[in-house]
Amino acid sequence: MRIDVVSIFPDYLAPLDLSLIGKARRDGLIELQVHDLRAFTHDRHRTVDDTPYGGGAGMVMKPEPWAEALDHVAAQTDSRPTLIIPGPGGQRLDQALARELARRDHLVFACGRYEGIDERVYDYAARDFDVRIVSLGDYVLNGGEVAALAVIEAVARLVPGVIGNADSLVEESHEDGLLEYPVYTKPEHWQGRSVPEVLLSGDHGRIAAWRHEQRLQRTAARRPDLLPRAAAAGAEQLAIAVAAPADIGELLTMTHACWLKEGIANRTLQIPAQHETLQSLTESLRDWTTYAARIDGRLVGSVRGRLQDGPAGAGTDWHIGRLMVAPDLHGRGFGRALLEFIQGAAPAAAASYSLMTGAGSEDNQRMYRRAGFRIVTRDDPPGTVTLSKRRSATD
Structure with a gap:
């Protein structure tokens, strides 16, 4: 890749001789030249700016030196370079843009100063360059050099061979x-x-x-x-309602996805949820009160409960099952919200809550313990723990 930079402060670009970019230059992976805009002036003061037409504060960079500088760069290549002009009104730099620019053979940076470059230069440059205005963000810098440094580093590190271990770019x-x-x-x-x-x-x-x-x-x-909106939403935006047969397809897909992770954590393929079918899940709606949680129509979680006999002398128990959250939405607080919801949904007859999870599901157990549940049995059935919690008078 070839990179040319035009600036009235060429020393500003000295950091490009350092670190991996400097090594890439020495190894011939990147050819970089910095041009002093004042070298393309013809008066003894080397003037590059003048007052703006129409009045106003500040100075505007003159078109003549910019035209000569860009002509000089264009004459050194047979290709059509991409001219990047840093400015707050341009396309915001992101990783996708950096990858796009890294596929170009020749980038040229025009570092403006003062109130900017005479607008006619943009039109003039379009004759020989693909002109792109690029912004680092919604703020103003004194000049384009800092932005050029940032863009060059973001782009150059993606050039094959610049980063020694290419796998480090993936994550x-x-x-x-x-x-x-x-x-x-x-x-x-x-x-x-x-x-x-x-x-x-x-x-x-x-x-x-x-x-x-x-x-x-x-x-x-x-x-x-x-x-996406669902991933960015908070638990307070969950819309929770009793699941209907129309929800079964999505519930089945989520069940298999969630209990695949549980199977990995517990090193087993014998969890009943892993073998759920459309028929068995549909039938479960008769035996459980199942709830589906959605955000903007997307199913993001589910939980269910049913009354059962508690331990001898303990009264009726509200057994909680299949608490699950879409794998890509873990950490949003949805699981805690569903756990709190299902306890609140318990019939008045329930004197306690209980639930079961895998012995190796440490994150699940931690969440349940924080909610006041305590382990009461282990390995019944094998590889599981059962947790219980007395229902308080305020529930």
Whole structure:
């Protein structure tokens, strides 16, 4: 890739000799030239600006030196370069744009200053260049050099060979619309803080699942605008209603997706939910009161309950089952909201609540314990734990 930068402060671009971009230049992966705009002036003061027509504060960069500078760059190539003019009114830089620009053979940056470049230069440049106005964000800088540095680094690191380990580009922030997961290194314990246990487990499946969930949580907390509406919504936006036969198809799909994860956590394919069918799930609507939670029409979770006899002398129990949240929406608080809802939906006759989860489902158990549930039996049936909670007078 070839990159040319035109600026009245060529020394501003010196950082491009540092780090991986500098190494890429030395290795011949990137050819970068910086041109001093004042070299294309012809008066003794090397003037590049003048007062604006129509009045107003500030100065405007003159068209003549810019035209000569761009002609000089265009004459050095047989291709049609892309001219990038940084400006707050342009297309906002994002990872998709960086990938697009990384596929170009020749980028040219025109770093404006003062009140900007004479508008006629944009039209003039379109003769030899594909002109793109690019913005870093909704704010104003003193000049285009800082923006050029940012765009060049974002683009150049995507050029094959610039980053030594290409796999490191795959899981970065914004590559698939999500922010990157948190990272840790040695020591394992520092200042009273420890590396999450899952990263020490050696279980690559659990680690991948944890990292994906962390990416979703971080994106929802820091950049909810990157997520679809359902993923960015809070638990207060859940619309929960009794499930109907028309919901069965979506419920079945979600059941299989959620209990696949549970099966991995518990190392088993013998969980009844993993073998649910349309017929068996439809029949379950007669035995359970099943609720479907939606946001903007999308099924995002479900839970069900039914009355059963509690332990001897304990009265009637409200048994909670199939509490599930769409895998891509974990960490939104939907599970806690559904758990609270199903307890509130218990008939007046219920004296207690109970539920069952996998012995290896540590996240589930943690949520239930925080809600006041306590483990009462283990391995009945094998590989499970049963938790219970007395119903309080305020429930």
